[in-house]
Amino acid sequence: MLKLLSPTTLGKIELSNRIIFAPLTRCRAGAGYVPQPINALYYAQRASAGLIISEATQVARNGMGxxxxxxxxxxxxVEGWKQVTQAVHSKGGKIFLQLWHAGRVAHPSFLEPGELPIAPSPIAASAMADTTEGQQPHVTPAEIKLEEIPAVIEQFQQGAKNAQDAGFDGVEIHSANGYLLDQFLQDNSNQREDEYGGSIEKRSRFILEVTQAVVNVWGKEKVGVRLSPGSNFNDMHDSNKNATFSYVVRELSRLDIVYLHIIEPRIKGNVTIEDDGLGLGVKFFRPIFTGKIITAGGYSRDTGEAILQSNDADFVAYGRHFLANPDLPKRFALNASLNKYNRDTFYTSGAEGYTDYPTLE
Structure with a gap:
């Protein structure tokens, strides 16, 4: 049997296989940014994953990207998400919520009138923002004042509490892809001169304090963190990525969280994700992090199996393949052909390209 399909545990949670449904932004929430029945159907269709990690879910209105x-x-x-968790659990699945704040790559068109995105420093991302009016330049964000930081950490902690109320099995903290926690971590976006900027230790403080706050809600066995060390997505750079990410991963390991979710360095599709030759993927972090590791990055059935057989990772996250194949574990078991995903419907609305992909039956 494929190792991908072998049962295992994550903390005390029993998983039917090692295939993770990766967190994927789909832009299909309803009014008030509330999950709808169609979202519950979408996730329930993919409940054969060992674990589902939900799409990025903002912990505050100004965190919407x-x-x-x-x-x-x-x-x-919370009530909307209850529909989702109940639907997934009714199919025997497990689901974590991904806690997210977009920081400087939120856009004013998503926020309250007159409000600016927040960030560790008033530095605009050079990337473009996807808005309802098409792509627009990012604006210069408002720098979070030192006295405001505890309230932002509290938003993550309250989001973790709300995820409990909604019936999730755990949470993942989104510290990847150039969003708020990543912005604090890397020195091109964090040029503070206080306790949260300057040295690697100070720039890491925010993510570690957020993680501890969430662990205080859930316990360490139900909290994971996602990082993208090799990514420059959303205009992210650091003068010494090797040292920065080595430090933060060691500190996360000391917090004894249940998993680390690493996006592999790559260039794939229309998204530029580069590693600057540093090779900051799971092979690099395996000796540093003592817990379980999830790897993500364009894996196939064979390459996913190979990374597990090498023991460089414990789980493999699939995004686009799982999006287009709701029964992906069954297809892997049978080595069946896969549906092709339709990129044009990734971020649209309605059922097309969302809940209408066929299973083998």
């Missing part, structure tokens, strides 16, 4: 992404900061959103 794309149109119609769901939140976890209102009671209506």
């Amino acid at each position: 794309y149109p119609n992404t769901p939140g976890i900061y209102s009671q209506e959103q």
Whole structure:
């Protein structure tokens, strides 16, 4: 049997296989950024994953980075997510919520009138923002004042509490892809001169304090963190990525969280994700992190199996293949052909390209 399909545990959670449904932004939340029945259907269709990690879910309105992404900061959103978790659990699945704040790559069109995105420093990302009016330049964000940082950490902690109320099995903290936690970590976006900027230790403080706050809610066995050390997505750079990410991964290991989720360095499709020749993937971090490791990055059935057989990772996350193949574990078991994904419907609305991909049956 494929190691991909072998049962295992994550902390105390029993998983039917090692195939993870990766967190994928789909822009299909309803009014008030509340999950809808169609979202529950979408996730339930993919409940044969060992674990589902939900799409990025903002912990505050000003953390919203794309149109119609769901939140976890209102009671209506909690009730909407209950539909999702109940649907997944009814199919025997397990699901974590991904806690997210977009930081400087939020756009004013998503925020309250007159509000600016927040960031560790007032430095705009050079990338373009995807808005309902098409792509627009990012604006210069407002620098988070030192006295405001505890309130932002509290938003993550409250989001974690709300995820419990919504019936999730755990949470993943999104510290990848140039969003707020990543912005604090890397020195091209964090040029603070206080306790949260300057040295690697100080730039790492925010992510570690957020992680501890979330662990205080869930316990360490139900909290994971996602990082993208080799990525320059959303205009992210660091003067010494090797040292920065080695330090933060060691500190996360000391917190004894249940998993580290690493996006492999790559260039894939229309998204530029480069590693600058540093090779900051799971092979690099395996000796540093003592917990379980999830790897993501354009894997096939064979390459996913190979990375598990090498023991460089414990789980493999699949995004686009799982999006287009709701029964992906069964297809892997049978070595069956895969549906092709339709990139044009990744971020649209409605069922097309969302809940209408056929299973083998």
